[in-house]
Amino acid sequence: MKKQAVVINAKDNVATVVDDFPAGTILNYALGHSEGTVQLLQDTPMGHKCAICEILAGADVIKYGESIGRATANINPGEHVHVHNVESRRGRGGS
């Protein structure tokens, strides 16, 4: 089956989608040797991320097995994870 999303490291709490998917899509992703599914809560464009588990406000958003920033709100599984709910710990975002 064509892959819909990539989880690059087993520690990650986000998946990156490899195509444009509408809200409601049941997304399959591979995590190590197992597979997981999550239902997208919003339209998620190619290259964007969704949470694959609950991420509490203040917790690290993990991709590549490392923190890519801090959640600024509680994030539900399947929710679009981007600049509206993540803040860098290392530099300000673009204007």
Place this chain on the structure above:
Amino acid sequence: MFTMWKVGVGAAVLEGSIWEQMKMEFLGYRRADGRVGIRNHIAIIPTSVCSSTVACNIAAQVPGVVSLANQQGCCQLGTDHEQTVRTLIGLGKNPNVAAALVIGLGCDGITVDQVAEEIAASGKLVEVVVIQEAGGTLQATAEGVHKASRIARQVAHLQREKVSVSELTLAVECGGSDFTSGLAANPAAGVAADMLTTWGGTAMLAVTTEFIGAEHILARRAKTPAIGEEILHLVGRCEERAKLVNGDLRNGQPTPRNISGGITTLEEKSLGCIYRAGHKPIQGVLPYGEAPSGKGLYVMDTPGQDIETITGLLAGGAQVAIFTTGRGTPTGSPLAPVIKVTGNARTYRMMEENIDIDASSILAGEETVDQVGQRLFEEIIKAANGHLPKAESLRHHEFGIHRISPSF
């Protein structure tokens, strides 16, 4: 003995047979200093921009000769001048170079003798031509063609011999990236680099601007705390240089275009880049154009500009480069094979004539990162044995030496 080999972070297990057959060897040119080249070029090295046209004229007339289109070498001061000298010498000493012809104008800031003597110290045949002494463009070109063709006759008979892959130094570069780079091409390149360093070879990660935001993670991977500190200093100095021209490399990143493509933070952008040379401990930090003193993974201080980065890595002794790209790029090098890999299926379709490896199979779920990394490693060995990657077969000879200050 090679029935199982683990690579990367909990990654590939490579089955033995093909590796046993290959015995981790390739056919290369052993040079007088013991280093091994995978090409047998005669390099025409202009010490400044003023002798670059004569260098090109000579290269056009003699087989096996490449000219390095140096645009620097005049009116440079201090560390900027030293960097250009170091780079020219490093390129001449690169083991892909069998012999060198150094061309000067005569009043350049860098003399032909200074460059030629250092290159000759590696045991290579080196000749010089000085335009003002030869009597002008035509006579310098004629003298250069005489000398280069004599060298060509001498080096043409050099034979390849079997050597260990541990003799290879791999440059890993990334350019024209998109969201697929961090998910497919870069991780696959990292697997290939890990395979090479596991077999005793050397890999070089570069582009300091891409470390910003993940420098703390790179520093953690340093072999010693002092090397980790050097990585942090490297990034700090790079950011200071940007401020001198009223630029800011940290704020304003990721760019609006990155954000619309799905990159959320600077950390995410940089993390997508820094694993492309593998996951091994960092053995040292190199100034631009300097060769590593040992084996394993090294970091070189280079700019975001692809051509200047590759030039610096080759001056540091790399014989072969992997170039990961998202949007596609044709660039190569006069001295080394540059192997292109993309994770973007559309880019591969659009620019197949420039790109060697299609890694989009990772995103399609048809191949794993480790499988593509293994293919990439095989491509490196093929290139080392003489196979021409596309940039080389299309004669892409982009060249540029990085500047750290303006001309004076």
